[in-house]
Amino acid sequence: MNQSLIEPAIQPVGDSGLMVRFGAAVDPDIHAQVLEADSAISAAGIEGVTELIPSFAALFVGYDPLQTDFETVAAAVRALGPMKSKERTSGQIWQVPVCYGDGLSPDLAEVAARTGLSEEEVINAHLSGDYLLYMYGFAPGYAYLGGVPKEIQLPRKTAPVRDIPAGAVMIAGPQALVTTIKMPTGWWIIGQSPFQFLRPGEDNPFPLAVGDRVQFTRMSRDEYERAAGQGAKR
C-alpha cells in the first residue's frame, strides 16, 4: 500500500510547537494518518513534548522551549518514519436530532440562496450526509464532523458572528458541528439540536470518541421543545 506511506510536511509554529501536515483535505485516509502519528508520537515519549492536538489533516506537537527546540523535535518526529494509515475501526453511531426552520435556522435561507437549492433541499442534503467525528476543537466539546454533502458546502462567513447559543447545528465547507456553549462563529447555522455533545458534570465530559459516526435525524418543533425542556431540567 504505497499510497499510504506519506512523508508528512513539518512546519514550525512559533517557538513552542510544530505542525505535522498530511494533506489539506477532509479525507478519512488522511485523518487516519493523523491519528496514527498521534499515537506513535505519544508512545515515543519525545523529551520536552508537552501536548498533541489532532485535527482533520494535521497534528500539532507542542514542546517546551526551555527543554528542546524545533529542529530536535522535528528530527525525532521524522525518525518515527512515514505514517501508515491506521486500520479504521467502525466507531459507535450516534443519532442526533435536529429541528430545522421555525426561527431556529438563521442562515438556512442564505445557504439556500448561495447553493441555488430550496430550503427543503438544503435540509435533505444535510440529513443525507454520513458524518465522521474527526476531532474536537475551537471550544470545549466542539465535535468536528466531516461529511457534509458537496451541494451544500460553502466557505465560512468573512467575519465571525458573536454569541451563537449552544445547540446550534452549523456547517462550513465539508464540516458540520453542534455547538456546546455560547461562542462566536463564522459558520452557517441551519438548525438547532437538544443533543448534548459536552456533559461537563459527568465523569467523561466528552461522550463521543474521535472516529465515531453521527447521523442527523429531523425532529418537529414540538419534539424539539419537549427534548430541550427535559435537557434544561437535568
Place this chain on the structure above:
Amino acid sequence: MSAKFTVSFAGPLVSVQDDGRAGFMRFGVPRSGPMDRTSFAVLRRALEQNEGFAAIEVSIGGMVLKCTEGNVTAGFVGGNFSVSLDGQPQSPWSVFTIRAGSTLTIRPGLEGSWGYLGFCGKINSSDWLGSQATHLASGLCGHPLAAGATIEVSEAKVEAGFTCSLPIPDFARFSGNVRIVPGPQDDCFAPETLGALVSEPYEVTQDYDRMGMRLKGPSLTIAEELSMPSEALVRGAVQVPGHGDPIVLLADHQTTGGYPKIATVITADQDQLTQARARDKVRLVSVTPSEAVKLARAQHAKVTTYLESIAELRGTFEDRLRRSNLISGVVGDEF
C-alpha cells in the same frame, strides 16, 4: 482560619485564575490561566505559595474589596495599578496584611491591563478538570467576579515577614515591540502584505478580552479565498479572519480554527503584550523559531533571577540592613 471578602466593585473580566488546565486542547478546552503568567509567577513567589496557587486576575477596570472576617497576608503584582489599603497607598507591586474591616482598592494606574491579587491561603472557587482557572467564554468553571460576590480564603495565614514593595521590572512592562515567528500560513499573503505587517505600526483596539486582542493597521488581505480544514491554534497565534485585521490569541483562545495564521507571537513577548492598552502602538518584529527559543530561555533566566531576589526585598529597610549584616557576619548576639 479563613478570611472572607465582599466585592464592592469589580471591572469587567475579573476572575479567579490558577496555572490553568494543561493538556485538554485535544478536547477543545483551552488552558486558560493568567493573561500575564510572569506577573502571576512573581505573586506566587512573593506569597511563597505552591503549584496549585490561584489568584484573582484584576482587569484594567479595577476592583474594591472589603474584608469582612479574618486577617490574611495578601499581595498584588502586575501592570502598574494604584493600590490602597484603607486609603493608605501601597506600592503597585507589594505584599501587605489585610485585617477584618479593611477595604482594599485597586484602580487602573498609569500602565498595564492585568494585575493579580493573591493571598497566603486558598481561594475557594469552582474547579473543572483539575483547575480553578475561570474560562470566561464557556462558564464551565465559574464566572467573572462582580459587585456583591463573596470570596472565601481558607487556611488564611498572616505572614508579616512576607511584607515587601517590589520594583516593577522592565520585562513585565509592555514595550511597544513584539516579536513574531512568521507562519504557519504566511504563504496565504502577498509579499507586500507580509512586509507591511512588520514595517508599519499596529494599534491595540478595544476588541481585547481573554480570548484575544484585535490589532488595527495595514489590512492583511488574504490572497485567495480560503477553505482550509480547521487545525490547532496556540496562544500567541496571529489569526487573520476575512476582515483583514490580525487577532492575537490569548489565555482563553479557541483551540482550533480555519482562518490563516500569518505569524505567532514569541513566548518571551506574550505576557508583556497582554499589558498593552487600547490605542497603544505595537511594532511587530520578525525572528526565526531558533532565535525565539533563545529569547524564551533568556527571558526565563531574567524572570528566575528576579524571583530569587524577592526574598532579599522583604521587610523594612532596617530588616534588609540587618539581613545583610547577618550575611557578612557582623551582627550582635541577639541572633
